[in-house]
Amino acid sequence: MKIATWNVNSIRSRLEHATNWLQANPDVDLLCVQETKVVDEQFPLAAFTDIDYVVDFYGQKSYNGVALIAKAPLENVRRGFAGVLPAADVGDLDAQKRVISAEIQGIQVVNVYVPNGSAIGSEKYEYKLAWLKLLKQYLTALLQENPDLLICGDFNIALEDIDLHNPEKRAKHIMSSDVEREALQDVLALGLQDAFRKFNQEPGQYSWWDYRAGSFPRDKGWRIDHHYLTPNLYDRAVGCVIDKAPRELTKPSDHTPVIVEL
Amino acid sequence: MKIATWNVNSIRSRLEHATNWLQANPDVDLLCVQETKVVDEQFPLAAFTDIDYVVDFYGQKSYNGVALIAKAPLENVRRGFAGVLPAADVGDLDAQKRVISAEIQGIQVVNVYVPNGSAIGSEKYEYKLAWLKLLKQYLTALLQENPDLLICGDFNIALEDIDLHNPEKRAKHIMSSDVEREALQDVLALGLQDAFRKFNQEPGQYSWWDYRAGSFPRDKGWRIDHHYLTPNLYDRAVGCVIDKAPRELTKPSDHTPVIVEL
DNA sequence: GAGTAGTTGG
DNA sequence: CCAACTACTC
Secondary structure, three states: OEEEEEEOOOOOOOHHHHHHHHHHOOOEEEEEEEOOOOOHHHOOOHHHHOOOOEEEEEOOOOOOOEEEEEOOOOEEEEEOOEOOEOHHHHOOOOOOOOEEEEEEOOEEEEEEEOOOOOOOOOHHHHHHHHHHHHHHHHHHHHHHHOOOEEEEEEOOOOOOHHHEOOHHHHHHOOOOOHHHHHHHHHHHOOOOEEHHHHHOOOOOOOOEOOOHHHOOOOOOOEOOEEEEEOHHHHHHOOEEEEOOHHHHOOOOOOEOOEEEEO | OEEEEEEOOOOOOOHHHHHHHHHHOOOEEEEEEEOOOOOHHHOOOHHHHOOOOEEEEEOOOOOOOEEEEEOOOOEEEEEOOEOOEOHHHHOOOOOOOOEEEEEEOOEEEEEEEOOOOOOOOOHHHHHHHHHHHHHHHHHHHHHHHOOOEEEEEEOOOOOOHHHEOOHHHHHHOOOOOHHHHHHHHHHHOOOOEEHHHHHOOOOOOOOEOOOHHHOOOOOOOEOOEEEEEOHHHHHHOOEEEEOOHHHHOOOOOOEOOEEEEO
């Protein structure tokens, strides 16, 4: 089974790219997308049902938004933290639509769009840290139901220095500060391992390149889109690759897909 | 010699359409464009020089803007009314960039983007009428230098009932009210005749279709883009046609080119 | 640099 | 409907 993650930076702007990619990759069973930037009523559903995919979405106007695009119906689809966690714990952290989960072939899949955090120490940075804390609580609850869990998405965090092109500046940069890394490590301490690094220990492996300053042609990227797996699944994993091709197209997303095979 | 007029509704948005059209119509010596919507420093000049055209432009940010795109350098290029008319007469009517003129093969060519006028009786409607009054003064001055004059462009006026699809509503509609028609007739009284009607007396000949309400597929158009000629040139004219093809393209201008042959 | 939204203008 | 602008976010 193949599961992919792709921050599309607007599902409407990237509709052709997304459907073309699915058709070029017919062995992908589930594509988890982030930053759909559209309310559910306006999600471009027909483009996917026309090519025989089913879609579950959880979106909002302009910002954020996640969706699951699959070859067959998914089970137990849950939108946001509510429904899994008590409302008192969730607070207003569901106001931004950043998490959707479902089960596929007995595996619990969680698709996340972790907050960017803007700048270290900012109000958005604190939001990012609070969101990750709640994510850990959410995963803890799901793991009690199903020990085989895969969480993928845009984490907006490069965990290791080999995951970014300019590690010398990493301590003061959003997405690579110690506090963010520790917050993510705290989530992963539930027993989650990075699928990509099971197969590839090389630096220079990126999933996101800023639109600005010719980052892509200069390959000044970051690996911030991940698949993390519980032990059983990590053992089962047979491959994990970054597909740079969609980032080469005209009017691309700034992210490119990452695909894990189980 | 062939001279064309085309309101491109943003030269930057229509750059491909414009260069493709020039290459598909290599016998057009001069293309007069309107609504370039760009300041001169940002005019996409290279796209035209690369295919061996010379360009003179007179533009502003967001609105209006006119340009002359020619196979060979033009003579005596004049931007705006100033330089031809006394500043006291021009007032602030050059603040909007709507007129550029030049000489080609001994012919005085004037390229205009007449104000739309918004709604009958509005402030913009009064501006349109004042602008047309000044245009007459401008043409009077140019005619003293050269009796062979061609004025073309987007006039935002349909002079006769056969020039619009819904003449029954024409009296209360901007672009076809009596006052506007009289204002334009007063300009034409200098001795200018409509090149298109020398060759074609049929109704249903349009150069503009509103983007809204499916006007183009329903052919609910207006003929508001014209070539007016002084007597010598009118006698010399051998044809005048509307080329609907560019309006069929994806992301078209709402106007399509009109070409006169002399 | 590239999305979305809202506004103005046609 | 389409294009420009401003303001916002990433």
